[in-house]
Amino acid sequence: MDWDVVIVGAGLAGLSCGLELALKNKKVLLLEVDPVVGGRCSNWNENGMEVESGFHRFIGYYTALPALLKKAGVEVDEMVTWEEKIDVLIKGKNKKLVVGISPLMGPVKMLRGIFGNQDILTTKDKLSLVPFFIRGFKDYLLAPVKLDSYSVKEYANLHKVTDNALHYLLIPLSSGIFFLPPDRYSAYAFFGLFAPAVPKFYKMRNGAYLGGMTDVMCQPIADKIIELGGSIELGVNVTDVLTDEHGTVIGVKTESGEEYRGKHVVIAASLVGAKQILEKFKNEPSFQNLFKLPTMPAATLQIELTEPVLEKDITTFGPKTSLASFAEQSRTTFRRSNGRLSIILTPAEDFLMKSPDETLKIVVEDAKALGIHLEGKIKDYRQINHPADFYSLAPGVDPLRPTQATAITGLTLAGDYTRQPYFSTMEGAVVSGQRAAQLVEKALGEV
Ligand SMILES: Cc1cc2nc3c(=O)[nH]c(=O)nc-3n(C[C@H](O)[C@H](O)[C@H](O)COP(=O)(O)OP(=O)(O)OC[C@H]3O[C@@H](n4cnc5c(N)ncnc54)[C@H](O)[C@@H]3O)c2cc1C
Structure with missing residues (x-):
């Protein structure tokens, strides 16, 4: 056995698992197919333009991710700048709804959000x-299965939420955050995403990254793993797991035929990658749910501009348009740009097959309807798609999520799709990696 642990995937799940184990003096190898670490939290140069996997916000109530970053020597307050409000732009009306999200850090903004905005959201x-x-x-808390049988829209109708409140608040909070329209978004996933914020409401605020996520967050974690004696190989496409005559997993095999052996293997690839690598277990009863777990896509458009098009780099939503959520980033994440818009598109499926030119045309028109004029300011643009990396947040899907532990000796799973309380988020990915690390440590102790 060459390594104590071979981890496939250097997204936040793989990195958190790797760092926890390296800190426990385990000999760790991470294999990553991309040329950079970070997975869905990465930035890179795409044919001459700096891009990211999609704009992200670091939520103030996260605890596992800040703790992990601390171990890697990263101070969250130096990595992000905090926002206490979000803007919702109203299509065709040249108006915006300003919603305070931080009762402690921005109480006035919060109160203004609740009692103001009367021209858009009435008291009713x-x-x-x-x-x-x-x-x-x-x-x-009390009826999760029943809640998971409703979509957000059905649950809103059941409780007589008005059309205005649905369009200008619930759509931003569903499609704007996880790209699915409210009629296809599980009410359980919707409330589950916000539930951890309730007891930690005083910590609520959004962090905008001060640099690309690989540069300021994921690479420092990778560097710490290497400093502790671990190794990370990039550009390695793992295609299969190796098993011995007892069916115990003893390593992995790559597309180029290389084999990497370890006492334990953690598959921390995204859902679609995990299904491909674990194909040989497809007929195992304990893997049935994993193979049935459906995926959903994300699509983004990132536009380099001659000047900023929004007053501030804050999270903005564009209900009733293709711009699910977006942010100007030239004063935060991409500070070398004169102007930079990063947009998450909805519904994502509609954009996967479109050329970047077609997508741009739609976005320019929709942005105009929101009061943002891009014409004459566009220098360059890239469309970055994630065709199937997420598990679907549709009703009834949650029970299919697998745990990190598997029925196969020597094999553990990590990734935001595995069972943990934070759904498809950075915090969820880190928690899954930490849980996987605990299982591996226990298994290694028993060898
Ligand atoms: C557009 C977008 C916006 C988001 N916004 C937010 C946000 O605001 N806040 C938030 O908390 N979360 C957000 N998320 C979710 C967050 O990015 C993910 O939950 C988290 O990054 C998942 O980490 P992971 O390690 O589980 O998976 P990934 O990051 O997908 O990591 C898996 C890794 O495995 C690698 N891999 C796959 N197959 C193989 C293979 N065969 N061989 C080797 N390597 C392989 C992949 O390249 C990847 O690096 C967003 C995601 C997207 C796409």
Whole structure:
């Protein structure tokens, strides 16, 4: 055995698993197919333009991710700049809804959000959300299966949420965050994503990255793993796991036929990658749910501009348009740009087959309807798609998520799709990696 642990995938799940194990003096090897570490939290140069996997926000109530970063020597307050509000631009009206999200850090903005914005959301609209949220959080705790049988839209209709409140608040909070329209988004996933914020409401705020996510977050974790004696190989496409005559996993095989052996293997690839690598277990009863777990796509458009097109680099939503959520980034993530817009598109499926030119045309028109004029300011653009990396947040899917532990000796899973309380988020990926590391440590102790 060459390594204590071979980890496939250097996204946040693989990196967190690798760092935890390297800190416990385990000999760790990470294999990553991409030329950079970070997976869905990465930045790179795409044919001459600096891009990212898609714009991300670091949520103030996360705890596992900041703790991991601390171990890698990264201070969160130096990595992000904090926002206490979000903007919702109203199509065709040249107006915006300003919603304070931070009761402690930005109480005035929060109160203004609740009591102001009357021209867009009336008191009746706002009050219609009260039973929706109270019953939603209650059902999340007490009746999760029932809640998971509803879409966000069905649950909103059930609780008589007004059309305005649905369009200008619930759509940004569903399609804007996870790209799925509210009629296809599980109410359980919706409330589950916000549930951890309830007891930690005082920590709520959004962090905008001060640099590309590989550069400021993932590479420092990778560097720490290497400093502790681990190794990371990039550009390695793992295609299969190796087993011995007892069916125990003893390593992995790559596309080029190389074999890497370890006492334990962690598959921390995204869902679609994990299904391909684990193909030989497809008929194992304990893997049935993993293979049935459906995926969903994400699509983004990133535009390099001659000047900033939004006043501030804050999270912005564009309900009733293709711009699910977006941010100007020239003062934060891409500071060498004169102007930079990073947009998450909805519905993602509609954009996967479109050429970047076609997507740009749609986005320019929709941006105009939101009061953002891009004409004459566009220098360059790239479309970055994630065709199947996420597990689907549709109703009824959650029970299919596998745990990190598997029935196969020598094999553990990590990744945001595996069972942990934070759904498809950076925090969820880190928690899954930490749980996998605990299982591996225990298994190695038993060898
Ligand atoms: C557009 C977008 C916006 C997002 N916004 C937010 C946000 O604001 N806040 C938030 O918390 N989360 C956000 N997320 C979610 C977050 O990025 C993910 O939950 C998290 O990065 C998942 O980490 P992971 O390690 O589980 O998976 P990944 O990051 O996908 O890592 C898996 C790694 O495995 C590698 N791999 C796959 N197959 C193989 C193979 N065969 N061989 C070797 N390597 C392989 C991949 O290249 C990848 O690096 C967003 C995601 C996207 C795409």
